[in-house]
Amino acid sequence: xxxxxxxxxxxxxxxxxxxxxxxxxxxxxxxxxxxxxxxxxxxxxxxxxxxxxxxxxxxxxxxxxxxxxxxxxxxxxxxxxxxxxxxxxxxxxxxxxxxxxxxxxxxxxxxxxxxxxxxxxxxxxxxxxxxxxxxxxxxxxxxxxxxxxxxxxxxxxxxxxxxxxxxxxxxxxxxxxxxxxxxxxxxxxxxxxxxxxxxxxxxxxxxxxxxxxxxxxxxxxxxxxxxxxxxxxxxxxxxxxxxxxxxxxxxxxxxxxxxxxxxxxxxxxxxx
Amino acid sequence: xxxxxxxxxxxxxxxxxxxxxxxxxxxxxxxxxxxxxxxxxxxxxxxxxxxxxxxxxxxxxxxxxxxxxxxxxxxxxxxxxxxxxxxxxxxxxxxxxxxxxxxxxxxxxxxxxxxxxxxxxxxxxxxxxxxxxxxxxxxxxxxxxxxxxxxxxxxxxxxxxxxxxxxxxxxxxxxxxxxxxxxxxxxxxxxxxxxxxxxxxxxxxxxxxxxxxxxxxxxxxxxxxxxxxxxxxxxxxxxxxxxxxxxxxxxxxxxxxxxxxxxxx
Numbered sequence: 004x005x006x007x008x009x010x011x012x013x014x015x016x017x018x019x020x021x022x023x024x025x026x027x028x029x030x031x032x033x034x035x036x037x038x039x040x041x042x043x044x045x046x047x048x049x050x051x052x053x054x055x056x057x058x059x060x061x062x063x064x065x066x067x068x069x070x071x072x073x074x075x076x077x078x079x080x081x082x083x084x085x086x087x088x089x090x091x092x093x094x095x096x097x098x099x100x101x102x103x104x105x106x107x108x109x110x111x112x113x114x115x116x117x118x119x120x121x122x123x124x125x126x127x128x129x130x131x132x133x134x135x136x137x138x139x140x141x142x143x144x145x146x147x148x149x150x151x152x153x154x155x156x157x158x159x160x161x162x163x164x165x166x167x168x169x170x171x172x173x174x175x176x177x178x179x180x181x182x183x184x185x186x187x188x189x190x191x192x193x194x195x196x197x198x199x200x201x202x203x204x205x206x207x208x209x210x211x212x213x214x215x216x217x218x219x220x221x222x223x224x225x226x227x228x229x230x231x232x233x234x235x236x237x238x239x240x241x242x243x244x245x246x247x248x249x250x251x252x253x254x255x256x257x258x259x260x261x262x263x264x265x266x267x268x269x270x271x272x273x274x275x
Numbered sequence: 276x277x278x279x280x281x282x283x284x285x286x287x288x289x290x291x292x293x294x295x296x297x298x299x300x301x302x303x304x305x306x307x308x309x310x311x312x313x314x315x316x317x318x319x320x321x322x323x324x325x326x327x328x329x330x331x332x333x334x335x336x337x338x339x340x341x342x343x344x345x346x347x348x349x350x351x352x353x354x355x356x357x358x359x360x361x362x363x364x365x366x367x368x369x370x371x372x373x374x375x376x377x378x379x380x381x382x383x384x385x386x387x388x389x390x391x392x393x394x395x396x397x398x399x400x401x402x403x404x405x406x407x408x409x410x411x412x413x414x415x416x417x418x419x420x421x422x423x424x425x426x427x428x429x430x431x432x433x434x435x436x437x438x439x440x441x442x443x444x445x446x447x448x449x450x451x452x453x454x455x456x457x458x459x460x461x462x463x464x465x466x467x468x469x470x471x472x473x474x475x476x477x478x479x480x481x482x483x484x485x486x487x488x489x490x491x492x493x494x495x496x497x498x499x500x501x502x503x504x505x506x507x508x509x510x511x512x513x514x515x516x517x518x519x520x521x522x523x524x525x526x527x528x529x530x531x532x533x534x535x536x537x538x539x540x
Contacts, residue, residue, distance in 0.1 A: 100330060164370040171325055172385040172442045173358015182384060186375050
């Protein structure tokens with residue numbers, strides 16, 4: 004048996020590291036991210052921990068800013084996807100059969116498209132590529148997955164006797180949603196949100212890599228990877244540093260989700 | 276005045292008839308047993324009485340609850356009616372309570388709702404403890420702080436009854452409330468229901484497949500077979516001189532079971 008505490012601890016540590024770095028960038032950076040004083044493609048040194056890029060900018064500074072952007076993207080995309088998805092899912096679960104079937108079929112079709120493809124379509128449909136369009140696009144793409152999960156979970160809870168008991172004692176639909184359905188599906192949703200967060204971070208890196216994410220002054224990991232592509236043999240650190248950052252956050256979030264799942268298992272919780 | 280009047284109720288899922296031409300009525304304070312085997316339409320009739328039929332089942336006929344027509348009524352009308360006129364206790368104590376909510380809060384929610392609708396203000400915490408005491412739970416303060424998985428099946432069923440009482444219903448619908456319990460607990464819950472229904476002057480619609488259980492608690496019975504009422508009358512009369520073949524079978528089966536129990540040392 005795996006120790007549940009260990010999974011969660013490593014997850015929290017990795018994600019926590021990125022949060023600390025992300026917050027730190029708001030108040031302090033090793034170098035001005037636009038200052039080109041470090042010399043072209045300098046090797047890692049005490050002055051420049053991860054060397055410099057083609058324009059002489061400190062690479063470590065940019066990777067740090069990348070943490071902040073990744074967190075903003077993850078939180079933003081999950082918040083948008085979560086609100087849209089949970090609302091749609093709950094509506095579908097409570098709707099008449101016809102409406103529910105229509106919603107379920109639409110969601111299945113949406114899910115059949117890869118998340119990244121939907122996000123690319125949304126970005127392409129908007130005029131300018133910005134961090135916000137990338138977040139919105141990912142949020143919309145994720146909402147279908149969240150909605151489908153919410154619908155199934157809610158439907159399962161709605162079949163239970165305590166819901167019927169609440170209805171026979173005169174509870175309104177809204178009261179049932181907030182008192183019984185949401186609390187009971189929240190643990191599973193929370194785990195799913197953590198996984199979606201990881202997906203969103205990777206998807207944003209892919210979008211940026213393709214030039215559809217945050218535009219150049221923003222040092223997104225995906226854009227750093229893309230810029231390092233040309234110099235990967237001469238200065239491999241340019242690809243390795245944002246790569247490690249991206250992977251560590253993605254793994255951290257997944258471990259966190261796994262740990263959360265074990266923690267919120269109803270049979271193990273609440274011995275107060 | 277009748278509390279619940281069911282008149283020529285027909286229930287069907289598509290082309291399959293489930294309940295056929297069922298009529299029964301229940302006056303305030305009266306106790307009626309609805310008996311029959313699994314699939315005879317007992318529980319569906321109860322759900323129809325409170326307007327909670329699954330959407331796939333079509334109902335025709337008339338069901339009036341506290342003077343209001345239930346069939347075809349809007350959800351808002353029904354939810355008001357359900358909270359004030361009826362409350363239900365279900366078969367399975369394991370799923371009758373929300374697993375993530377402390378007992379005290381589960382009882383408090385219907386209490387608060389009823390108080391809000393009546394426009395009265397009450398001391399919810401004290402009322403919760405009073406209700407838990409009323410259903411004879413030991414150490415109510417501790418139980419109020421417990422989660423459903425921390426208490427026994429019989430205790431959970433008592434909590435479910437407390438939640439039903441919180442609505443102060445005129446009609447209590449008990450859908451096989453003792454079926455999932457062991458025999459000793461069953462007897463205790465029956466005694467408790469009997470006392471509460473008497474003390475609080477509620478009408479009782481008791482649904483069961485278990486004749487001896489029904490005989491202990493109700494005045495009149497309706498016997499259902501495949502969705503049809505085959506026999507109805509005072510409980511003593513129906514069980515002493517069953518006229519319909521199906522009832523005779525049910526009674527004979529129960530007697531055989533009793534005889535077998537008594538024969539074993």
